[in-house]
Amino acid sequence: MERFAFFPGCLVPARYPAMEFAIRQSLLKLGIEIVDLEGTSCCPDPIYFKSKDKLSWLSVAARNLCLAEKTGVDLFTNCSGCTATLSEAWHLLHEDEELREKVNRRLAKIGMEWKGTSKVRHIATLVRDFVGYEKISETVVRPLDGLQVAIHYGCHLLKPSNIMKVDDPNDPSMMEDLVRALGADPVRHRKWYLCCGKACTDEDLPSNMMRDLLTTVRDEQAELLCLICPTCFGQFDHGQMRIAKLFEEDFSTPPVYYFQLLALAQGEPYENLGFERQRFKPECLKRFEIQEPVEEATS
Amino acid sequence: MAAEKGRAAKGGAAKGTASKGGKADIVHVDFAFKRELAEKIEGNLASFCYQCGACVGDCPAATYTDDFNPRMIMLKVLYGLGEELIGSESLLWECTNCYNCAERCPQDVKPVEVIISMKNMMADRGIYPEGVEKVINTFETTGRTVPMSSAVDKQRARFGLPPLPPVPMEEIQALIGPAPATGEE
Ligand code: SF4
Ligand code: SF4
Numbered sequence: 001m002e003r004f005a006f007f008p009g010c011l012v013p014a015r016y017p018a019m020e021f022a023i024r025q026s027l028l029k030l031g032i033e034i035v036d037l038e039g040t041s042c043c044p045d046p047i048y049f050k051s052k053d054k055l056s057w058l059s060v061a062a063r064n065l066c067l068a069e070k071t072g073v074d075l076f077t078n079c080s081g082c083t084a085t086l087s088e089a090w091h092l093l094h095e096d097e098e099l100r101e102k103v104n105r106r107l108a109k110i111g112m113e114w115k116g117t118s119k120v121r122h123i124a125t126l127v128r129d130f131v132g133y134e135k136i137s138e139t140v141v142r143p144l145d146g147l148q149v150a151i152h153y154g155c156h157l158l159k160p161s162n163i164m165k166v167d168d169p170n171d172p173s174m175m176e177d178l179v180r181a182l183g184a185d186p187v188r189h190r191k192w193y194l195c196c197g198k199a200c201t202d203e204d205l206p207s208n209m210m211r212d213l214l215t216t217v218r219d220e221q222a223e224l225l226c227l228i229c230p231t232c233f234g235q236f237d238h239g240q241m242r243i244a245k246l247f248e249e250d251f252s253t254p255p256v257y258y259f260q261l262l263a264l265a266q267g268e269p270y271e272n273l274g275f276e277r278q279r280f281k282p283e284c285l286k287r288f289e290i291q292e293p294v295e296e297a298t299s
Numbered sequence: 300m301a302a303e304k305g306r307a308a309k310g311g312a313a314k315g316t317a318s319k320g321g322k323a324d325i326v327h328v329d330f331a332f333k334r335e336l337a338e339k340i341e342g343n344l345a346s347f348c349y350q351c352g353a354c355v356g357d358c359p360a361a362t363y364t365d366d367f368n369p370r371m372i373m374l375k376v377l378y379g380l381g382e383e384l385i386g387s388e389s390l391l392w393e394c395t396n397c398y399n400c401a402e403r404c405p406q407d408v409k410p411v412e413v414i415i416s417m418k419n420m421m422a423d424r425g426i427y428p429e430g431v432e433k434v435i436n437t438f439e440t441t442g443r444t445v446p447m448s449s450a451v452d453k454q455r456a457r458f459g460l461p462p463l464p465p466v467p468m469e470e471i472q473a474l475i476g477p478a479p480a481t482g483e484e
Contacts, residue, residue, distance in 0.1 A: 013463055039466065044438055
């Protein structure tokens, strides 16, 4: 079994534990062993804390990387924001010797040193590269035949591409392939490349952008919007409701985190996956529930 | 393009720098601003900007607002007019951090990183939008952006997950303090 250290971040374990549950269930079935890390903090977030002081941001990120190094395996994240911070930190520390020394001087205060022995991956690339689409398909017991799934890549899985090196940022295909591996049909809407807008503190800008994006998703008549980041998820769940009210339009495409979709396709019952807590519930998924064999009545 | 013109006019009006005609063509570059910015991680990258505008077309903040334009922002940095960018009503917070500008720039300028470095300068001056400061405070006091609570642990238990472990805050504080303004590393 391949082993990887799990960097949970803040949002998934605290706000969306159903996503963590799904990750743990599905990785097990894919033959990946999770090594839990002790003492992790926020990555720290690449928007707010990074805006205060990049050097402190980098130092805390380096500490999280050191925790993974202690386990001797590579690390994976479940959030595109954590991926952005930890990948960029790894890259900066690797490229810039002076910066590395500065950060290691800070880390020395807590008895740590960044060496660069644990690499960083987003969980989506982890399953693509270490399991593969075919093997993912083999674990599917409820193929999501005919399900129309719009895709939201978000920004930080792909960009900056010279650091992420994950897929073509102008024409990516990995999420389509991941969705296809479950038997579903990926749908690329016209504004697929837009950002969820969460990081922007302006009010009108994200609302207008989100409205454009949701309009093209609706035009494609997708049943779901699949994504791989809890921040994007919040924007498309609570946020979508807000946009629908604001513009008085019918936007109601349920967002679903890819690993919950995977867990369902692998046989996890719908009601175990926490969907009832979403503003927009993906009830279309109920049609894939396996009829449990009815027990013979022994009267 | 119309929006670009609008912003250019706005930029030109500010402080009357770089205006057309006569002596007013002279631009006084404020090197102090650039030097302070260059102290920040990747803050010096604007120096390599040759004003091609490749960063503008796919910038969502430029598309969806009338006043944000990464090329113009880099120009102000080149002129050392950054103080105009880092006031309490700073337009830099319109940036969505999407990294499209960094993807497009032929000069590896990474406008988004230069913008974040300017936000660091704002923080040194104690200027934050309210919501931003709140998230930073939550992180600095709890080590997380979503703090632990019994409600969180109850939700986790529903999925058979253990309670959230505490973050060793003394370690985090040793790494982030003291304030960067003191110049201490
Ligand atoms: S990251 Fe760059 S392209 Fe994206 S909004 Fe900010 S300035 Fe514009
Ligand atoms: S793409 Fe790069 S070089 Fe061109 S204007 Fe933007 S920052 Fe300057």
